[in-house]
Amino acid sequence: MDKMPKWADVVLIPLISLLLAAILSALVILGIGEDPVAAVKLMVQGALGSTYGWGYTLYYATNFMFTGLAVAVAAHAGLFNIGGEGQAMLGGLGVALVCLLIPWPHWSLALIFAALGAGIFGAAWAAIPAYLQAKRGSHIVITTIMFNFIAAAVLNYVLVNVLRPEGSMDPATARFPEAVHLPSLHELLAPIGISFSKSAPANVSLLVAVGACLFVWLLVWRTPLGYEIRSLGKSEPGARYAGISPVRTVMIAMLISGALAGMMAVNNVMGEAERLVLNATEGAGFIGIAVALMGRNHPFGVFLAAILFGFLYQGGAELALWTSIPRELIVVIQALVILFTGALDNMVRMPLEKIFLAVRKGRS
Amino acid sequence: MDFLTIIQLLDSTVRLATPLLLACLAGLFSERAGIFDIGLEGKMLMAAFFSATVAAVTGNVWLGLLAGIGSSLVLAGLHGVASITFRGNQLISGVAINFLAAGMTVLIAQDWFQQGGRTPSLFSGGRFTPIDLPSAENVSGVPVLGPIYSELLSGHSILVYIAFLAVPATWWVLFRTRFGLRLRAVGENPAAVDTAGVSVVGLRYAAVMICGLLCGIAGAYLATALQAGFVKDMTAGRGFIALAALIFAKWRPWHAMGACLLFGLLQAVALRFQNIELGGITIPVQAMDALPYVLTVVILAGFVGRAIPPRAGGEPYVKER
Numbered sequence: 225m226d227k228m229p230k231w232a233d234v235v236l237i238p239l240i241s242l243l244l245a246a247i248l249s250a251l252v253i254l255g256i257g258e259d260p261v262a263a264v265k266l267m268v269q270g271a272l273g274s275t276y277g278w279g280y281t282l283y284y285a286t287n288f289m290f291t292g293l294a295v296a297v298a299a300h301a302g303l304f305n306i307g308g309e310g311q312a313m314l315g316g317l318g319v320a321l322v323c324l325l326i327p328w329p330h331w332s333l334a335l336i337f338a339a340l341g342a343g344i345f346g347a348a349w350a351a352i353p354a355y356l357q358a359k360r361g362s363h364i365v366i367t368t369i370m371f372n373f374i375a376a377a378v379l380n381y382v383l384v385n386v387l388r389p390e391g392s393m394d395p396a397t398a399r400f401p402e403a404v405h406l407p408s409l410h411e412l413l414a415p416i417g418i419s420f421s422k423s424a425p426a427n428v429s430l431l432v433a434v435g436a437c438l439f440v441w442l443l444v445w446r447t448p449l450g451y452e453i454r455s456l457g458k459s460e461p462g463a464r465y466a467g468i469s470p471v472r473t474v475m476i477a478m479l480i481s482g483a484l485a486g487m488m489a490v491n492n493v494m495g496e497a498e499r500l501v502l503n504a505t506e507g508a509g510f511i512g513i514a515v516a517l518m519g520r521n522h523p524f525g526v527f528l529a530a531i532l533f534g535f536l537y538q539g540g541a542e543l544a545l546w547t548s549i550p551r552e553l554i555v556v557i558q559a560l561v562i563l564f565t566g567a568l569d570n571m572v573r574m575p576l577e578k579i580f581l582a583v584r585k586g587r588s
Numbered sequence: 589m590d591f592l593t594i595i596q597l598l599d600s601t602v603r604l605a606t607p608l609l610l611a612c613l614a615g616l617f618s619e620r621a622g623i624f625d626i627g628l629e630g631k632m633l634m635a636a637f638f639s640a641t642v643a644a645v646t647g648n649v650w651l652g653l654l655a656g657i658g659s660s661l662v663l664a665g666l667h668g669v670a671s672i673t674f675r676g677n678q679l680i681s682g683v684a685i686n687f688l689a690a691g692m693t694v695l696i697a698q699d700w701f702q703q704g705g706r707t708p709s710l711f712s713g714g715r716f717t718p719i720d721l722p723s724a725e726n727v728s729g730v731p732v733l734g735p736i737y738s739e740l741l742s743g744h745s746i747l748v749y750i751a752f753l754a755v756p757a758t759w760w761v762l763f764r765t766r767f768g769l770r771l772r773a774v775g776e777n778p779a780a781v782d783t784a785g786v787s788v789v790g791l792r793y794a795a796v797m798i799c800g801l802l803c804g805i806a807g808a809y810l811a812t813a814l815q816a817g818f819v820k821d822m823t824a825g826r827g828f829i830a831l832a833a834l835i836f837a838k839w840r841p842w843h844a845m846g847a848c849l850l851f852g853l854l855q856a857v858a859l860r861f862q863n864i865e866l867g868g869i870t871i872p873v874q875a876m877d878a879l880p881y882v883l884t885v886v887i888l889a890g891f892v893g894r895a896i897p898p899r900a901g902g903e904p905y906v907k908e909r
Contacts, residue, residue: 252692252695255699256695256696256698256699257699304677304679304680306679306683352885353885356885356888356889360888360889360890361890362885362888362889362890363888363897365626365679366831366835366884366888367885367888369626369828369831370828370832370881370882370884370885370888371881371885373825373828373877373878373881374878374881374882374885376877377874377875377877377878377881378874378878380874380877381872381874381875384874385872510683510687513680513683517680548698548699548702549695550694550695550698550705552690552691552692552694552695552698552705553691553695554691555687555690555691555694556687556688556691556692556695557691558687558691559684559685559686559687559688559690559691560684560688562680562683562684562687563666563670563681563684563685563688566676566677566680566681566683566684567670567671567674567676567677567678567680567681567684568669568670568674568676568681569674569676569677570674570675570676571674571676574674
């Protein structure tokens with residue numbers, strides 16, 4: 225028998241963890257001499273108070289959905305993919321090559337192939353750590369960390385020496401052609417009579433991200449492959465006994481994970497910057513860890529957690545703009561969320577389990 | 589390349605290898621006891637900030653060092669609570685500590701000094717000054733050996749010598765003392781240690797705290813000896829290079845020194861030369877940046893000598909009930 229009802233595990237524990245993180249964050253804000261209540265008001269106003277704010281919140285959320293799903297899929301296979309950052313960087317390279325090398329007639333066609341390119345590049349970057357884990361037992365956490373750094377060096381080289389346009393000092397690619405411009409939410413919503421901020425970067429890739437959430441849900445819970453992935457994650461000897469090949473499953477799970485992380489580039493490179501710059505990912509790969517932990521590795525949880533972090537990101541930017549609180553506050557909140565929902569999970573869980581057991585004993 | 593250039597290059601290798609070496613030995617203690625630590629980076633960063641801050645405010649670099657070690661120990665304690673007491677995921681705890689340090693240092697620095705996340709520059713008393721070894725001046729004229737002694741070995745700060753002395757000390761503690769034997773045992777087979785009536789939790793906390801101490805010195809070295817003050821994200825991935833060196837060295841102290849010197853040399857070369865011409869082929873500077881990580885992956889892959897971590901690494905110990 226489970227020690228706790230399912231709703232407590234899925235809803236109560238994340239909420240308590242979030243509350244603890246929020247209380248500590250408030251203390252941090254107090255500690256640097258600012259008013260937490262005013263800060264929250266400003267964040268809500270800045271991130272959710274206008275379609276402009278929403279546009280940024282959803283833009284960030286799109287990034288985090290992809291990277292959060294990437295971490296979640298790997299986690300179902302019992303793997304900790306900390307390399308989302310590097311995979312997303314390489315995904316950006318894939319998008320840039322697709323957009324720059326082929327003259328696309330229409331953005332929709334370009335979007336499909338850019339997503340494909342991003343996915344393939346991201347998956348390829350995850351393939352080597354996956355292979356080394358599956359075949360040689362090299363710890364995937366360490367190899368994916370190393371691959372993040374290697375990705376940064378590769379991208380630096382490519383942007384400085386190969387893709388930088390003649391005469392430009394900036395380590396970035398040329399601007400993508402006008403034809404591959406992705407419609408923003410403003411352009412999508414205007415025909416149906418909803419006015420949305422013109423300057424916010426949220427774009428059609430939000431729908432791709434939501435589609436990816438749906439895809440991951442179908443994959444993990446409604447296909448034989450998903451069953452194999454989850455079996456492997458629960459118990460490798462069990463999976464092996466059931467005739468599931470660990471090597472094959474690890475490879476497939478990591479390739480999907482890498483592809484999802486890579487596809488983030490459709491949003492930030494193609495949808496927003498419209499060229500590939502250095503450090504285009506801005507740490508979104510790491511936020512995926514917090515998002516997946518918070519969302520309990522479920523696509524719907526990831527969706528909600530991504531929007532929460534999108535809100536924090538945009539709200540944090542507003543705070544930095546109007547108060548003396550630097551943007552790094554978000555990094556602290558992110559750290560606290562990872563700490564409480566991930567590392568200190570048992571600290572919240574153990575007392576709760578005792579309470580539920582006591583209540584149950586009292587009843588019977 | 590003339591002789592003096594080589595000496596200068598090696599001299600800067602020693603300087604750059606020092607923080608790597610301290611962090612690498614820190615990781616060695618922790619991982620030998622079965623606690624994975626990818627939070628070396630965060631602990632160093634926190635220590636760098638607090639050492640620079642206290643050194644700047646008091647003007648005393650030794651107080652700065654103490655503050656750095658103290659702040660690093662706090663994070664080490666957090667890692668211990670999460671991964672030993674609450675048996676949480678050690679990797680996730682490490683990730684959290686890295687972000688916590690990256691965020692808190694800038695937040696506090698901005699609040700206290702309003703200089704965009706840096707601390708005021710340190711002057712004479714606030715920094716570790718170079719120490720001249722005995723009669724370094726006198727022998728500098730001697731060919732070959734003279735410059736090696738006076739330029740390469742002499743003229744480093746005290747922390748550099750501490751770091752290199754920590755290598756034999758680590759070896760001695762781990763392989764020649766009862767504590768070291770138990771510490772290694774707890775990383776391989778904690779149940780056996782428990783059966784012998786020795787506290788697994790106590791040993792692991794001790795290892796994590798030694799790790800915090802060494803990371804603290806590493807961070808203080810960065811901010812008060814290598815550079816004069818704290819700047820945002822000044823560790824710049826050194827914690828991860830140290831982690832790479834640890835794997836490269838297969839969790840052994842003397843090899844760790846070799847690996848850190850190698851990676852230090854790569855950094856020194858990348859710092860001094862932008863692109864290297866080697867027989868008509870240009871090696872871009874980015875290749876030098878990526879080399880430590882590539883080498884580590886190759887070692888991990890087991891094609892060139894297999895790296896096998898301590899057996900109980902990463903697994904929380906659950907005492908039988």
